[in-house]
Amino acid sequence: MTVYVMCFILFLVGLYGVLTRRNLIKIVIGFSIMEFSCFLFLAMIGYIENGLAPILKEEMENPVYVDPLPQAMVLTAIVIGLATTAMLLAIAIRIYKKYGTFDIRKVNELKG
Amino acid sequence: MNGMTQIVKKVTQLMSGLIFMYGLYIITHGHLTPGGGFAGGAIVAGGFILLILAYGSKVLNLRKEETQTSITESVALLVIVMLALAGLFLGTYVFFNNYLPQGEIGQLISAGVIPIYNIFIGMEVAAALLTIFLGLVIYKEEVAS
Amino acid sequence: METLLSILIGFMIIGALYALHAKDLLSALIAQGIVGYGLVIAFLNLRAPDLAIVQIVVETITLIVMVAVVLNSSREEVKESWNRNKILNIVTSLVIVGFMAYIFAFMIQPLQPFGDHTMRMSQYYTQMGAESTGAANLVTGVLFDFRGYDTLGEATILFTAALGVVTILRAKPKKETES
Numbered sequence: 001m002t003v004y005v006m007c008f009i010l011f012l013v014g015l016y017g018v019l020t021r022r023n024l025i026k027i028v029i030g031f032s033i034m035e036f037s038c039f040l041f042l043a044m045i046g047y048i049e050n051g052l053a054p055i056l057k058e059e060m061e062n063p064v065y066v067d068p069l070p071q072a073m074v075l076t077a078i079v080i081g082l083a084t085t086a087m088l089l090a091i092a093i094r095i096y097k098k099y100g101t102f103d104i105r106k107v108n109e110l111k112g
Numbered sequence: 113m114n115g116m117t118q119i120v121k122k123v124t125q126l127m128s129g130l131i132f133m134y135g136l137y138i139i140t141h142g143h144l145t146p147g148g149g150f151a152g153g154a155i156v157a158g159g160f161i162l163l164i165l166a167y168g169s170k171v172l173n174l175r176k177e178e179t180q181t182s183i184t185e186s187v188a189l190l191v192i193v194m195l196a197l198a199g200l201f202l203g204t205y206v207f208f209n210n211y212l213p214q215g216e217i218g219q220l221i222s223a224g225v226i227p228i229y230n231i232f233i234g235m236e237v238a239a240a241l242l243t244i245f246l247g248l249v250i251y252k253e254e255v256a257s
Numbered sequence: 258m259e260t261l262l263s264i265l266i267g268f269m270i271i272g273a274l275y276a277l278h279a280k281d282l283l284s285a286l287i288a289q290g291i292v293g294y295g296l297v298i299a300f301l302n303l304r305a306p307d308l309a310i311v312q313i314v315v316e317t318i319t320l321i322v323m324v325a326v327v328l329n330s331s332r333e334e335v336k337e338s339w340n341r342n343k344i345l346n347i348v349t350s351l352v353i354v355g356f357m358a359y360i361f362a363f364m365i366q367p368l369q370p371f372g373d374h375t376m377r378m379s380q381y382y383t384q385m386g387a388e389s390t391g392a393a394n395l396v397t398g399v400l401f402d403f404r405g406y407d408t409l410g411e412a413t414i415l416f417t418a419a420l421g422v423v424t425i426l427r428a429k430p431k432k433e434t435e436s
Binding site for chain 3: 001002004006008009010012013014015016017019020021023025026029030033036040043045049051052053056065066067068069071072073074075076078081082083084085086087089090091092093094096101102
């Protein structure tokens with residue numbers, strides 16, 4: 001079960017990046033690392049030792065397939081992660097045009 | 113942005129046709145081999161992004177392209193909802209039913225209405241990714257000039 | 258299989274730690290490519306070819322967009338100062354991280370060991386899935402026939418994200434004609 005604990009450590013590295021970094025691009029990288037660790041954990045739950053990929057062929061009887069249900073969920077989640085990252089980058093471009101820097105300590109005006 | 117040198121333009125011209133055909137193959141054989149609508153749509157969008165990067169944005173008329181991709185994406189999503197509603201009236205009283213006849217397993221025309229869903233989902237994903245990329249390029253052109 | 262996956266995740270953790278501490282933003286983006294492409298090798302070893310195809314193309318498109326954003330703005334890291342508050346912050350966050358990893362090792366005791374999954378919900382999908390839907394690819398059959406609502410929701414999210422990006426990045430609107 002050490003594989004599960006190492007997957008959780010990857011999630012915590014991403015969380016550390018979001019909480020303590022000051023550059024806006026590093027915060028976006030931290031979000032992306034957190035999402036990747038969730039995909040890996042879901043794909044590892046449904047694995048069966050010496051199983052086959054879930055595609056039907058014709059020549060064997062009683063095959064043992066890995067679980068296809070978590071794979072379908074992760075397939076949807078990967079494309080949603082791309083959409084989220086694109087919107088975060090659009091907001092980062094706007095902040096750079098207005099303030100001239102990516103530092104979040106200098107973004108403190110509430111008007112406009 | 114400026115385009116690249118002559119060698120890059122010629123190689124891109126030859127490769128982009130092959131990438132487009134490969135993406136279409138993965139979309140239409142989605143129910144027989146690994147792949148499906150999402151993977152094929154992303155590959156088609158990648159082929160078009162390669163063309164825009166190699167030729168630069170001064171050559172193309174980008175406002176018109178963005179209008180076309182926007183319309184394609186909206187029409188594809190509308191057709192998917194219409195197909196799902198048609199299952200309500202043709203089959204049993206269940207939304208999202210699989211109502212066309214299913215042939216034998218392993219042929220190209222089989223599995224009811226699933227290949228038609230694959231094609232329209234692929235169109236929608238490719239158009240959405242292209243709209244996002246064109247939005248960024250147009251913003252850079254307008255602010256820098 | 259466990260030792261191979263553990264070494265792979267170890268490389269991904271080292272790459273992620275370097276990406277968050279690099280001085281140059283372009284080096285940080287290339288180090289994020291380690292995490293993304295290492296995930297592709299992990300998916301191929303876990304018998305999931307659909308996920309590997311999607312992850313390769315999506316990771317390449319993300320890296321292209323991020324490099325374009327960084328090269329058109331500043332490339333350097335902001336300046337930090339080493340006062341006593343900063344050391345206290347780092348020590349506190351490391352203590353909390355260690356505590357959470359220790360509690361997680363307790364909470365996964367009821368799970369089955371790795372590679373020994375008992376399929377309670379998916380027995381029907383693997384035995385009768387090919388005859389019910391008629392598709393030879395079981396993941397596509399589950400995604401479009403048994404779980405169709407999730408696919409419809411995902412298409413809606415992608416459409417909304419494209420709409421949002423175009424709205425945020427609109428240039429200055431034309432002012433009303435003033436006298």
